[in-house]
Every structure is written in C-alpha cells, then in structure tokens.
Amino acid sequence: MADGFFPQPPGLAVFLNAGDPPFDVLDDVADMLDDHEVDVLELGVPFPDSISDGPVIRRSADRALAAGTELEDALAFVARCRARHRHLRVVVLADWAHTVRPRSMAQVVTAIAESGAAGALLHGAPPRARPDFYDRAGAAGLPVVTTCYASSSAEVVAEAGSHASAYVYLVTHYGPSGAGPAPDPDALRVPIDALRALTDAPIAAGFGVRTAADVERVRAAGADAAVVGSTIVACAEAAFTKGGDVVGDLADLVTGLRPHHRRSLRPVSHS
Known part of the structure; x- marks a missing residue:
C-alpha cells in the first residue's frame, strides 16, 4: 500500500547530505526534485566515518563537514523546502553518535519537528536509545522512518513495523551503500x-537501486517506493567537481529512474 508519502507507486526517495552540494545549489536541486514529483528527499545531517556507507557518500559527508x-543549517534548509514545495517531502537522517548524543534526544527531536520535516530517521542508535526517540517523536508529532x-x-522486523509512522526503509542487503547487487524481487517478497x-x-526499499530496472524490481517485490x-550523490559529485550542471544532470537521472512517470511542472511565475 502507499499513503501520502508515495501516492503513485513506484514512489521515489533520494538521498543527499545537507551541505553537499552547497546549499545555494542544493536549494535549486530540491526545487527540481519537487518539480519532478520526487516523493522524498532523505537529507543526511553529515557525520564522519559511517560504517553503513561506501566511499561516495562518505566523501559527500566529509565535504559537507x-x-x-x-544540524541547524540542515534544518534551515528543511524549513525553506516546506515553505515552497508542493510535492517533495524532506526526511531528516540524524546520526546518534555525532548529532544526537552531544546535544540531547529532546533537543534534536524538537528541532527537527519545528523545522517542518516530514519525518526523521535515527541512524546508529543503540537499542537503549530507540524507545526514547519513538516516544519523543510521537509526542512532537514527528513521523518516524524505521529501518530493517x-x-x-x-x-528487528517487528520493531521496525510497530514504530514506523512515516515509512519503513527496507535495506535490501548487508554491506556499505553503493555496493552489492541489484534488488532481487524474489528475495524481497518475504x-x-x-x-x-x-x-x-x-515500505521503501533501498541499497543497490541504481536504474529504472532496479526501481521496477523493487515495485515487483511489492514495495511502495525505491530509495x-x-x-x-555520485551524479551530484561528478557535476559539481567538474563545474557542470548539477541540477540538470540530476534531473536527467531522476527522469530516467521513472521513465513512464507523468509529472506536471509548477506554473512559471512572470512577476
């Protein structure tokens, strides 16, 4: 099934780190994603040495750091997105060790909720910390993205299912992001x-999703969206480091991921 997060399966969520590319470019990227009816931008609050990420996303986080x-810069970006976008929703990914623990769970959850984020994903939290996150997010009206x-x-599946109020991010295989095989529909159905x-x-499935064929594999397995x-991140990195058109290259990429998706662009302002 799909709800407001992914109204037209197969839905599409994409990941970028806050601050990479720089926010002036990232603002334009977000506008493009909204125009192309990408459903969710998973916005990472950058943190170092992620064991779940491969070199591409690690380089991105290092540049942003x-x-x-x-965190405050990321949430200011979220607030700007909420004010002007009609389709795109921004979910904030915050790392437990780097972002939450040096502050407090209460401070981080409150700040994310007040930014207008559509949801939050807590990365790397130990089991003892997760109940506090679920409770505080629920009290703040902040939808939760769970993972398994x-x-x-x-x-683990039961915890993810019982606490998901935004969506469940189903990681298709172990290993760092950017590596591993394409999704296997037969293996994902169970x-x-x-x-x-x-x-x-x-349910949104990610890791190993690179092409339109991979998005279709995720849909065939019964997921509502692909991540x-x-x-x-690699497309944005290549364009930015070469002085190319980051927004245009990403627009071509997201269009190619859903070649049969029909979209309606926002009216052009002539003011």
Whole structure:
C-alpha cells in the first residue's frame, strides 16, 4: 500500500547530505526534485566515518563537514523546502553518535519537528536509545522512518513495523551503500510480506537501486517506493567537481529512474 508519502507507486526517495552540494545549489536541486514529483528527499545531517556507507557518500559527508555544516543549517534548509514545495517531502537522517548524543534526544527531536520535516530517521542508535526517540517523536508529532534489513531477525522486523509512522526503509542487503547487487524481487517478497502483516506504513526499499530496472524490481517485490542514494550523490559529485550542471544532470537521472512517470511542472511565475 502507499499513503501520502508515495501516492503513485513506484514512489521515489533520494538521498543527499545537507551541505553537499552547497546549499545555494542544493536549494535549486530540491526545487527540481519537487518539480519532478520526487516523493522524498532523505537529507543526511553529515557525520564522519559511517560504517553503513561506501566511499561516495562518505566523501559527500566529509565535504559537507569541511564546509561547516551543522544540524541547524540542515534544518534551515528543511524549513525553506516546506515553505515552497508542493510535492517533495524532506526526511531528516540524524546520526546518534555525532548529532544526537552531544546535544540531547529532546533537543534534536524538537528541532527537527519545528523545522517542518516530514519525518526523521535515527541512524546508529543503540537499542537503549530507540524507545526514547519513538516516544519523543510521537509526542512532537514527528513521523518516524524505521529501518530493517531484508535478512533481519523477526524481532528487528517487528520493531521496525510497530514504530514506523512515516515509512519503513527496507535495506535490501548487508554491506556499505553503493555496493552489492541489484534488488532481487524474489528475495524481497518475504520480508515485505512480513512487514505488511505488522504495519500500515508504506515500505521503501533501498541499497543497490541504481536504474529504472532496479526501481521496477523493487515495485515487483511489492514495495511502495525505491530509495536511491549513492547513484544520486555520485551524479551530484561528478557535476559539481567538474563545474557542470548539477541540477540538470540530476534531473536527467531522476527522469530516467521513472521513465513512464507523468509529472506536471509548477506554473512559471512572470512577476
């Protein structure tokens, strides 16, 4: 099933780090994503040395950190997006060790909720910290993106299903982002069916999603949406470092991911 996050399956979520590319370019990228009816931008608050990310996303985070990007900068971007976008929703990915623990769960959850973010994903939180996150997010009215692997234990899947109020991010395979095989619909049907029995929240599958064929594999497995991360970040990196057209290159990429998707661009202002 799909809800407001992914109204026209197959939905599409893309990942970028806040501050990479720089915010003046990222603002234009977000406008393009909204025009192209990309459903979700998963916006990472950059943090170093991620064990779940491959070199492409790690380089992106390092560039954003070198530019001084903080949580406050990311949330100011979220607030700008909310004010002007009619389709795109921004979900904030915050790392437990780098972003949450030096502040407090209460401070971070409140700040994300007040920015107008459509949801939050807490990365790398130990089991003892997650109940506090779920409780505070619920009290703040902040939808939660939960995660589990296709091969996760029944206990982990149950936690993901019971606490998802935005969507479940189903990671298709172990290993760092940007590596690994394309999604296997046959292998994904079982965990997707298991999640369906536990939650009404939509399910978005990611890792290994690089092409329109991969998006179709995710849809064929029964997921509501595909998540594309390293391919998006690599495209932005290549264009920006070569002085190219970041927005145009990303527009071509997202168009190619859903070649049959019909969209209606926002009216052009002549003021």
